[in-house]
Amino acid sequence: MGSLEEAIKQKEFKDPYNKLVVNLLYTHSYLVSAQNSLLKPFDLSPEQYNVLRILRGQNGIPTTVSSIQDRMLNKMSNASRLVDKLKAKLLVERRECSSDRRQVDILITDKGLDLLEDLQVRIEMANKQLLNLNEQEVDRMNELLDKLRG
Structure with a gap:
């Protein structure tokens, strides 16, 4: 993937805090895109x-x-609509x-x-490949990230 500066074609940032916020937002988008690609053949959204x-x-x-709404990762999601879609799929x-x-x-x-059982192994493998970090990292x-959210 390379550096953030290369990815977004920016030479430098005002300060490391600004860079980190942009980096987190960019990385979020990267992860969501990868998850979308993995789930699409199963007709599922990440939500x-x-x-x-x-x-x-x-x-x-x-x-x-x-x-369900309280526990969702994306608090902006409409849990009722998501449940309706999952119900239509008999899930x-x-x-x-x-x-x-x-x-x-x-x-x-x-x-x-x-x-979910069918997806489990695929998700675990994809996560390891996608993150490109060892277990200590x-x-x-x-x-x-826990500290960041305070």
């Missing part, structure tokens, strides 16, 4: 994939659309909540679980 992973993490316990189901009829419970289907990067 839909995120919803499926959230639901798998529920271990069969129903959850609400608002709970999730909506059920009336037995304790509160105004509430709708969302569950991942066996088809959704099977899709990955651990350090995770620490630094």
Whole structure:
């Protein structure tokens, strides 16, 4: 991939803080594009994939659309619309909540679980290739990003 300066054809930055913000934004776009390419053959967006992973993490316990929205990586996503699209693909189901009829419970289907299982190895391999970091560097990067968000 090369340096940020080469990638965006900029000679220098005002300061290292400015460069880091631009670098993070550029890298985010790079990662999202790679993830889009990986998920496209499965007719999934990264946001839909995120919803499926959230639901798998529920271990069969129903959850609400608002709970999914709270846990999503992209807070600007419309969880209700994403659930509708996943329902149309038979990857999730909506059920009336037995304790509160105004509430709708969302569950991942066996088809959704099977899709995630099929994707798991591909995602893990792609992540290792894409990141181009060893395990120590990955651990350090995770620490630094956690620190950055304070």
